Amino acid sequence: MARVRNPVEPPVVLTVAGSDSGGGAGIQADIKTIEACGGFATSAVTSVTAQHTRSVESTHVLPSGEVTSQCVAVRDDFAVGAVKTGMLATADIIECVTEQLHEVDAPVVVDPVMVAASGDRLLDPDAESAYESLIAESAVVTPNADEAEVLTDIAVTDTEGAVEAGHDLVEMGADAALLKGGHVSGEPVVDVLVTDGGVERISHPRVETAATHGSGCTLSAAIATHLARGRDRSTAVRESIDLLERAVRYGLDVGQGPGAVHHSV
Numbered sequence: 549m550a551r552v553r554n555p556v557e558p559p560v561v562l563t564v565a566g567s568d569s570g571g572g573a574g575i576q577a578d579i580k581t582i583e584a585c586g587g588f589a590t591s592a593v594t595s596v597t598a599q600h601t602r603s604v605e606s607t608h609v610l611p612s613g614e615v616t617s618q619c620v621a622v623r624d625d626f627a628v629g630a631v632k633t634g635m636l637a638t639a640d641i642i643e644c645v646t647e648q649l650h651e652v653d654a655p656v657v658v659d660p661v662m663v664a665a666s667g668d669r670l671l672d673p674d675a676e677s678a679y680e681s682l683i684a685e686s687a688v689v690t691p692n693a694d695e696a697e698v699l700t701d702i703a704v705t706d707t708e709g710a711v712e713a714g715h716d717l718v719e720m721g722a723d724a725a726l727l728k729g730g731h732v733s734g735e736p737v738v739d740v741l742v743t744d745g746g747v748e749r750i751s752h753p754r755v756e757t758a759a760t761h762g763s764g765c766t767l768s769a770a771i772a773t774h775l776a777r778g779r780d781r782s783t784a785v786r787e788s789i790d791l792l793e794r795a796v797r798y799g800l801d802v803g804q805g806p807g808a809v810h811h812s813v
């Protein structure tokens with residue numbers, strides 16, 4: 549039977565990330581965000597975490613071959629408009645995903661997830677160096693201050709440190725680096741977007757809340773979706789930061805821990 553096609557085709561976004569049973573971060577946050585931003589979410593699950601708003605109780609990492617199979621299945625059937633990567637867990641998975649991305653002609657947003665807001669590790673310590681080749685494939689890499697320091701060896705304690713680390717990431721091959729300012733003290737929060745062409749400092753008020761679980765996932769998924777919708781990079785980043793500010797401001801009081809960001813606000 550012929551398919552009845554909707555005249556408006558949402559752009560397809562692929563998220564390669566871990567599952568968060570608590571629904572606040574990971575694949576679940578990505579799918580909610582991608583759909584809220586007008587995309588069609590597809591996914592490749594890298595690992596299954598048993599967690600809630602308070603902690604990660606256990607993690608089961610999938611074989612890298614299964615991650616590859618999911619990427620291939622999505623690539624085989626969809627015109628992927630953008631990709632985002634989140635929790636990749638091991639060096640082996642990072643390498644397989646990097647290889648898969650060579651086959652995708654679409655912008656890639658790399659959120660170099662290392663540690664959950666609860667403090668639980670989400671990446672093997674020996675996998676940190678494997679990120680370099682994935683970063684070289686990225687249209688935007690979105691580290692927080694701690695992740696930027698691991699990737700560049702530059703201490704990011706203020707905006708100037710963020711700019712320096714951003715230049716380092718661009719030198720590694722990223723088209724752009726968005727250094728998130730949330731972990732750096734001060735008011736307002738200043739996020740820094742560094743490209744070959746210059747530096748944009750994007751300020752926004754700090755929202756005092758402990759409910760930040762899922763914020764990095766939400767931001768990177770939103771950027772990927774806005775890029776897939778054809779926004780230029782600066783607009784995609786600014787619209788996503790606006791969305792994240794609302795997501796944190798109107799956070800959800802779910803679970804017994806600090807809660808979660810509101811992905812579709």
Ligand code: PLP
Nearest residue numbers: 566573574635664762763764765
């Ligand atoms: N991916 C998974 C599966 C997670 O569980 C988490 C945090 O718990 C993250 C990514 C990173 O979350 P955030 O967006 O808070 O940085």
